[in-house]
Amino acid sequence: MKVDLIIAHGYVITMEGKGVGMIADGAVAVRGNTIVAVGRSDEILSNCQADQLINATNKLVMPGLIDAHIHTGISIYRGMAQDMSHWMQKGLWPFKKNSEEDDAAAGSLVNIIEGIKAGTTTFCDYDSSMNRLVQNYSKVGARARVCEMINQLPDDISSIPVGELYPFDPAIGERKLQANIRLIEQWHGKENGRITCLFGPQGPDMLELELLLEVKALAEKYDTLIHMHVAQGDREIAQMEKRYQKRSIPFLDELNYLDRRLMAVHLTEATKTETQLVAMRGASMICCPGSIGIIDGLVPPVLDFIEAGGKAALGSDQAPGNNCNNMFNEMKFAAILNKVKRADPRVFPAWQALRLATIEAAQAIGLDHEIGSFRPGKKADILIINLLEANMTPIITDPIRNLVPNLVYSARGNEVETVLIDGQLIMEERKLLTVDEQLAIKKAQEAANEISRRSKNDIIAAGSDVYHMMEEGYL
Amino acid sequence: MKVDLIIAHGYVITMEGKGVGMIADGAVAVRGNTIVAVGRSDEILSNCQADQLINATNKLVMPGLIDAHIHTGISIYRGMAQDMSHWMQKGLWPFKKNSEEDDAAAGSLVNIIEGIKAGTTTFCDYDSSMNRLVQNYSKVGARARVCEMINQLPDDISSIPVGELYPFDPAIGERKLQANIRLIEQWHGKENGRITCLFGPQGPDMLELELLLEVKALAEKYDTLIHMHVAQGDREIAQMEKRYQKRSIPFLDELNYLDRRLMAVHLTEATKTETQLVAMRGASMICCPGSIGIIDGLVPPVLDFIEAGGKAALGSDQAPGNNCNNMFNEMKFAAILNKVKRADPRVFPAWQALRLATIEAAQAIGLDHEIGSFRPGKKADILIINLLEANMTPIITDPIRNLVPNLVYSARGNEVETVLIDGQLIMEERKLLTVDEQLAIKKAQEAANEISRRSKNDIIAAGSDVYHMMEEGYL
Known part of the structure; x- marks a missing residue:
């Protein structure tokens, strides 16, 4: 031959x-x-x-390794949001509200390079501005499974008092849904099939029931998957209980959302019964051990999920709060954090960690006919x-x-x-071989310089734990 | 100037x-x-x-980073003892009983190179055959704070049934003590002061009371420190209770062992009160988060120790069961495992992890007048x-x-x-610049080939969990 x-x-x-x-x-x-x-x-x-x-x-x-959950568009704030409480509001948001699409794209390119240099070949990128970011995958030559993050939240959620229901704006939801549809129409199957597209609702708490159902119907129509945060934090559960008097997973189960089309990310706050339900219904679980360890001080219930028969994959999540996108890091953390969670050195052996970044990851993201082995x-x-x-x-x-x-x-x-x-x-x-790494780093640095200049007052006003460490001379 | x-x-x-x-x-x-x-x-x-x-x-x-606890002599079995129960008996011992001093030295050299390439400049090496291994530090040009491991155990402890008291052989103890004294006499302060020597009793359970007291007196005489495993596992506590009807830390306290001369390694099994006692008495704690996570599925009580006013340092421990000797790995694991232990993302911020591998490590190992800042x-x-x-x-x-x-x-x-x-x-x-890295790797590989050939029957007879994974086709 x-x-x-x-x-x-x-x-x-x-x-x-x-x-x-x-x-x-x-x-x-x-x-x-x-x-x-x-x-x-x-x-x-x-x-x-x-x-x-x-x-x-x-x-x-x-x-090649599969990173089943990454937000490359926010990697431009790497190292600015960890060791703190109120990660989203005080850590991420002061930067995000001062970033432009160009900044996100410059950071994303460096983030993709970081992943490839650590053996990641498939990126399940879950971010806003994906119609723009996806061009980086085209340029670099990486495999990508992408979506637009869909929510109905105002651009500046830092104005919403902690504990109050998010106000939904249907016009914003519609704009983001259309962007996701445009992404699918223009990119799905492109680049010799390297680029495939999913739907990306940001979480059951961040868009209305009607829009969730519309996304579900569209996923059926386009015969694709839904990439979504589920039970990602106590913040989400509180929103769900306040809005629907239900926790996230029972709520989604009633909508028949927990089927094989769903990649359920995190499940940090899922009870054991809820975790088992997600597995039984056929959804997959994406576990981000490094990120959830740093941001929440918790270990997601991935072993319970696997023991209930579910297919799981590992993800590196975001650079501000992990702070790297390296699947070797995730494999090692998955193994050791689960040993510690169970107080048993025999659980989560090395071979299992490797499967969750290769063949089982491919199954979990619906690409095992093409990759993973x-x-x-x-x-x-x-x-x-x-x-x-x-x-x-x-x-x-x-x-x-x-x-x-x-x-x-x-x-x-x-x-x-x-x-x-x-x-x-x-x-x-x-x-x-496909991109100039040092040029990409230079451009991301220039973008970061501008963002930190523009964000300065918001960072000081937010007064995060990290900002206080800086003020007090620890950093 | x-x-x-x-x-x-x-x-x-x-x-x-x-x-x-x-x-x-x-x-x-x-x-x-x-x-x-x-x-x-x-x-x-x-x-x-x-x-x-x-x-x-x-x-x-x-x-430069300080690795406050490393066994370079057993790095030649890297990757052969993890994801298992009975780590020492079934994981380490089948190899150790079939290794020669030359093998240990060949592995040690590669292990030192590994450390330097990850920024470690000071190695607190705690191993047998240190009179031989110390020559590697001389050759490479690294800073080393070394001792001979002293115990009174027979060469093959795999013959001792689990749960039975270790038989002590005073002749073995005397030979090892003399080797430690010889190390001090020949090497302490050598190489422009780069090499300093400590005493290295292997643990309160592994040598007689009389020899422990002799070591303590000698540490006073030579004005140096004692590097010792303390409360390192349930195995140790069971031996102490069987032999002395006391747990390790109260036993050592009665001997006035917990003073500023003691570097107490692991404290894995120490209660909160015991941990606080060690800190109050002035001993330092060496915490090996990666190793204890893999081997025991536990997080050592380093935060309790620091909160009680103690000085702590990080160590990478051994390559068979960690499986790397890289202080960046230990800093990250220390931070994240402690966040998870306390379920609080604010604890153990990055700056604190860095201090435990630099200035506070230097204090904990008694070298802060020379290094760490x-x-x-x-x-x-x-x-x-x-x-x-x-x-x-x-x-x-x-x-x-x-x-x-x-x-x-x-x-x-x-x-x-x-x-x-x-x-x-x-x-x-x-x-x-001081050693040929690829030549060192080649020699270690040759030694490992011989060890695995000689150990084969013992490995099969031990039948560890890892051996079963191999037999069943997982590795």
Whole structure:
């Protein structure tokens, strides 16, 4: 068989089967944007003739990582909202109300680069201005599953007193819904299928019942999924109880919202029964351990969800309050925070963390027919990871292999040398090939300088815990 | 003033004062192995004439990190002992009983390189064979505070049934004590003062009362500290109660062991009252959040300890069960695990995590007269960290600075470009200058190949949870 590329002699992690599907001296053959063969190096090399051969000796070859929940448009405020209470109102909002679409786009590009350099090949980006941000994915060459965040809230929610019901503005909701529809019409399936689009209601508390139902009907019509925060905080539950006298999950269940079309993000405030209900109804759960740990000091109920039969994925959430978008960080935090939650070192082993960032993530976001494992016919989203680093030494293969534990608990992301997405080489020896990384950083810095100048009075007025740390000389 | 080196125009984190002591356009001047001036760049550049000038624009300049508890001699089993119960007996021991001093030394060298590449300049190494391992610190040029682990246990403790009292062998204890004394006599204050030595009893459960008292008297005689596991697990508490009808901390208090000479490591099983007692008596606490999270699924009581007035430091512990030795990992885990333990995002802010790996760590290990902050007269252990990385973008300085939050929550260690220890350039543009990194990795790999061959039957016989994962095809 004639192919374009063979990557051979690596430790190939296929993510097929129940574990990680390791092939010790393995190879992957690629034609166009597709994986056409996976197996032992001797077999692949004798069955395929390739234009290009990559020798992956002492390297690990695996499917690209999936970040199932990221807000790249707010990464321009990285490091400005953590170690604090009132994260949204006092941390995020003073910046957000002073940001323009251009600023969001400049930050988003750097955020996508950050992800790729840590092995993320698929981004489920959930943000406003997605019609603009999606162009970054087109340019970089990453796989993206995107939506516009839909709510009916005024542009400046900092004026709403804490504890009062959000005022809904149907005109705002309509504008955002139309933007989401426009995104789908213009981008779904574009870039050789790399870009796909979902609907993105921001949470059951942030738009009217009627609009929630309209979004649901549109998701059926366009045959796509709904990406939505669910039970993301006590703030949300309080709004739901005040408005509907119901908690989020029973409310959504009555609307038949908890089906296979729903990617339910966070579930931070879900009770065990509610968590099990979401799993039983067929929705998937997106768990963001680093972000929820920093912002709320909590561990989402992802183990309960999986034990109830649900499919879960990991996400990195936002840079202001995590403060990185690196799936190696999320895998390690998912494992350790759940061990601590259960006070049991055996739960959430490394192989499981890896599945929640690859094959099970692909199932959770509805893309497992295309990505998440190496199988002939799937898309060629491939990482080559260098194992000859001090923190990955030694390699032991018999009678136990230490590769996956080291990948999850010791790798930081910078061991990723080469990234292919959709068969295209996007990063080689840690150099991005499709965009100028330093230029992107420079432009994001310029945007951040302007935002911090414009936001200054609002930041001082908000008086967050972080602002007080600064005033008192701690930062 | 004539100096050897000025590092100027960086964001200088001095770690002086109550927070991080930031100087926005700052400089550090070095003569020999000593910091001679710290301040604003314009001041330093007009007052000092330097042979060498490093321009640190868009870089962060800060004191080297302190790893207050590491076992470099067992890093050769990295990734072989996690996600399991009976970590010591089933995880570590099958390898340890089949390892030679040469293997430990080969792994240790790579482990030290790993630490330096992530900004660790001072290693409190607590291991057997330290008379051999210490040579690695001499060779690499790192600062080390070392001891021999002293116990009275037979070489193969896997033969002792779980739950039974350890049999003590005074001859073994005497041999190990003499090795610790030899280490002190030969190495304390050597290498221009970079190497200092402590005593290292392995835990109150692992040697007789008489030997514990002898160690204490010797620590007084040599005017040095004692580095010891205290209340490190339920296994230890069970041994103490069986042998002495006392828990570890009341037992040690009666021996007057909990004074300023003690570095008490872990305190995992300490009650709140016991934790407060250790702090009040003047001992310091070493907290290893990543390791205890993986091995035990627990969060050590470091916040209770600090609130009781104690001085604490962070440590990375061992590679088999953490599985990395990277103080950026420990800072982030310390912050997030404590937020989760208290269910409060405000506790353990980034600046506090940084202090526990720098100035407060130096206090906890008794080296704050030499390291941990930038002050004229202290040793020149200096990191230069690149901020023009995607995951460190943007830099915001007004009205809040995001540098320290990003350093603690987003940096991975590989942003560290340059490392000076004791005034000597040890790493430049991520290249180690004193040792051949790839050769060290190659030798450690060869040693690991032999260990895994020799240990095979013992690993199979131990039948750990990880071995079963391998058998069942998960790894």
